[in-house]
Amino acid sequence: MKAFSEIIGQEKAIDFLKRVIGGDRIPHAYLFTGINGVGKSTTALALARTVNCTSDTTGDGCGRCITCRQLTSGNFPDIISIAPDGQNIKIEQIRELNRALNYKPVSGKYRITIIDRAEMMTEEAANSFLKTLEEPPPGNIIVLKVVDLRDLLPTIVSRCQRVPFNPLNRDTIKEYLVAHHNQDDNTAYLAAGIADGSLGKAIEICEEGFLDARRELIELILGLKDMPGKQAVELAFEYGKKYSKKTQDDQSDIDLHGVIGIWKTCLRDILLASVRGNYDMMENRDYRDRIAALAAKYDADKLIESFFLLEDCQRDLIRNPNSGLLMEKMLLELKTLNN
Numbered sequence: 001m002k003a004f005s006e007i008i009g010q011e012k013a014i015d016f017l018k019r020v021i022g023g024d025r026i027p028h029a030y031l032f033t034g035i036n037g038v039g040k041s042t043t044a045l046a047l048a049r050t051v052n053c054t055s056d057t058t059g060d061g062c063g064r065c066i067t068c069r070q071l072t073s074g075n076f077p078d079i080i081s082i083a084p085d086g087q088n089i090k091i092e093q094i095r096e097l098n099r100a101l102n103y104k105p106v107s108g109k110y111r112i113t114i115i116d117r118a119e120m121m122t123e124e125a126a127n128s129f130l131k132t133l134e135e136p137p138p139g140n141i142i143v144l145k146v147v148d149l150r151d152l153l154p155t156i157v158s159r160c161q162r163v164p165f166n167p168l169n170r171d172t173i174k175e176y177l178v179a180h181h182n183q184d185d186n187t188a189y190l191a192a193g194i195a196d197g198s199l200g201k202a203i204e205i206c207e208e209g210f211l212d213a214r215r216e217l218i219e220l221i222l223g224l225k226d227m228p229g230k231q232a233v234e235l236a237f238e239y240g241k242k243y244s245k246k247t248q249d250d251q252s253d254i255d256l257h258g259v260i261g262i263w264k265t266c267l268r269d270i271l272l273a274s275v276r277g278n279y280d281m282m283e284n285r286d287y288r289d290r291i292a293a294l295a296a297k298y299d300a301d302k303l304i305e306s307f308f309l310l311e312d313c314q315r316d317l318i319r320n321p322n323s324g325l326l327m328e329k330m331l332l333e334l335k336t337l338n339n
Contacts, residue, residue, distance in 0.1 A: 001071050004061075005060050008199070028142065029160040030163055031146065031157060031161065033164050036201070037199055037201045037202075037204075038165045038199060040165055049071050052067045052078070054067055067107065078110065079112050081113075082114070084116075087120070089115070098129075102137050111141070113142045113143065114145065115144045117145065133159040133160070149162065170197075181203060183206050218262065221262075222294060236330070267307045270291055270298055273294075298338060
């Protein structure tokens with residue numbers, strides 16, 4: 001488990017939390033906002049370490065006291081984690097949480113509750129949780145994690161201290177992958193670009209099978225313009241099924257968000273080649289010749305529109321469980337735009 005000082009790329013969020021803790025006026029509820037994989041969960045655990053450490057004077061947790069050791073080993077009793085049960089966080093989960101919060105912490109000064117994807121609470125669950133926020137039992141800190149606070153009830157948002165987490169820059173992610181995950185510069189650079197600011201996503205996709213999966217995905221998007229519509233539909237559904245529910249035998253470690261991220265890098269490269277003839281800034285430099293040959297066939301305005309279409313699809317993936325239908329719609333719209 002990391003301390004505050006070991007979390008990369010979120011200096012503003014960490015500095016804010018340390019100031020609040022140092023002022024000894026800790027809010028009972030935090031709202032951590034930002035894309036997945038930027039350190040929200042890691043920071044919540046680091047918060048638990050700092051507020052419960054019995055020996056720390058630096059605001060970082062000593063790492064040696066019994067509380068820090070329990071947290072490091074995963075045996076600290078005053079951590080509660082809640083995540084969607086299926087598609088939603090259900091009323092039963094919140095009722096169970098409310099009962100648990102009424103007891104004093106077992107070991108630490110504070111019990112830390114981490115609610116992942118808090119926006120997925122049902123209406124009943126959200127209303128029940130709101131009552132807890134209105135009259136929080138002492139000795140509890142609740143951390144809600146969301147991508148976009150607009151997906152939460154305004155009454156819940158207003159009762160939490162918001163802490164925004166920013167996407168990490170590409171160089172930061174690349175350097176981390178090289179230093180801590182034994183990636184070469186080229187693979188780390190590609191993964192960092194595809195991850196769109198998410199270190200967690202970059203780590204996931206930088207595993208065995210990534211380069212082979214990337215090659216297959218690039219071949220598809222570069223061949224889409226000349227592909228028959230029926231084949232595009234079949235491939236869209238196949239890919240939606242494959243990458244939304246990876247099997248144990250599938251080592252690609254790329255989900256649909258990563259698939260679309262790879263395609264975005266291709267469209268950007270084609271746009272660079274068609275508008276500026278700039279090949280040095282390409283992300284997929286191993287496809288330079290193919291992309292250069294294709295660039296003349298594309299309209300720049302349509303490429304830009306296609307890029308934003310892919311960005312919209314990435315956002316839709318958060319709420320849309322029908323990935324096959326989403327992929328089919330996306331690929332057909334891409335094909336229509338660029339024919």
